[in-house]
Amino acid sequence: MTNTGTWNSDFALFFLFVFFSPIVLFFVAGVFLRILEMQMIASGELLVEDDCDAVEKSPVVNNPVIKTRKRSNEIENNDMHLDAVSGLVGIGYKKSEARRIVARACDKKHYQNAEDIITDVISSVYK
Numbered sequence: 001m002t003n004t005g006t007w008n009s010d011f012a013l014f015f016l017f018v019f020f021s022p023i024v025l026f027f028v029a030g031v032f033l034r035i036l037e038m039q040m041i042a043s044g045e046l047l048v049e050d051d052c053d054a055v056e057k058s059p060v061v062n063n064p065v066i067k068t069r070k071r072s073n074e075i076e077n078n079d080m081h082l083d084a085v086s087g088l089v090g091i092g093y094k095k096s097e098a099r100r101i102v103a104r105a106c107d108k109k110h111y112q113n114a115e116d117i118i119t120d121v122i123s124s125v126y127k
Contacts, residue, residue, distance in 0.1 A: 080113060081117075085099050
């Protein structure tokens with residue numbers, strides 16, 4: 001006598017495979033593309049710079065090189081700016097707004113560390 005109310009184990013395994021295969025393939029493709037991107041960066045075929053900078057695309061279509069221009073003051077203080085932006089984001093500012101505020105503050109005055117930038121930004125809000 002067979003139980004007609006349950007699935008055959010092969011049938012259940014087939015449905016599990018059909019259900020999970022797109023998820024697994026998406027994950028594997030993402031890992032593969034990330035490895036490929038890292039190899040291209042390491043070999044110098046792809047140049048990646050900070051996303052705050054102006055980006056010029058290469059005129060060659062087949063060559064995926066991204067050229068960027070950095071302002072001289074951002075080359076020296078890029079880590080300090082990123083720290084200040086992340087500090088402002090941590091206290092509730094939106095990231096785009098924090099970037100804009102830090103850029104304006106650094107254009108007006110030269111800072112030694114990120115804490116000074118954050119202090120000036122907060123003090124200017126409450127004046």
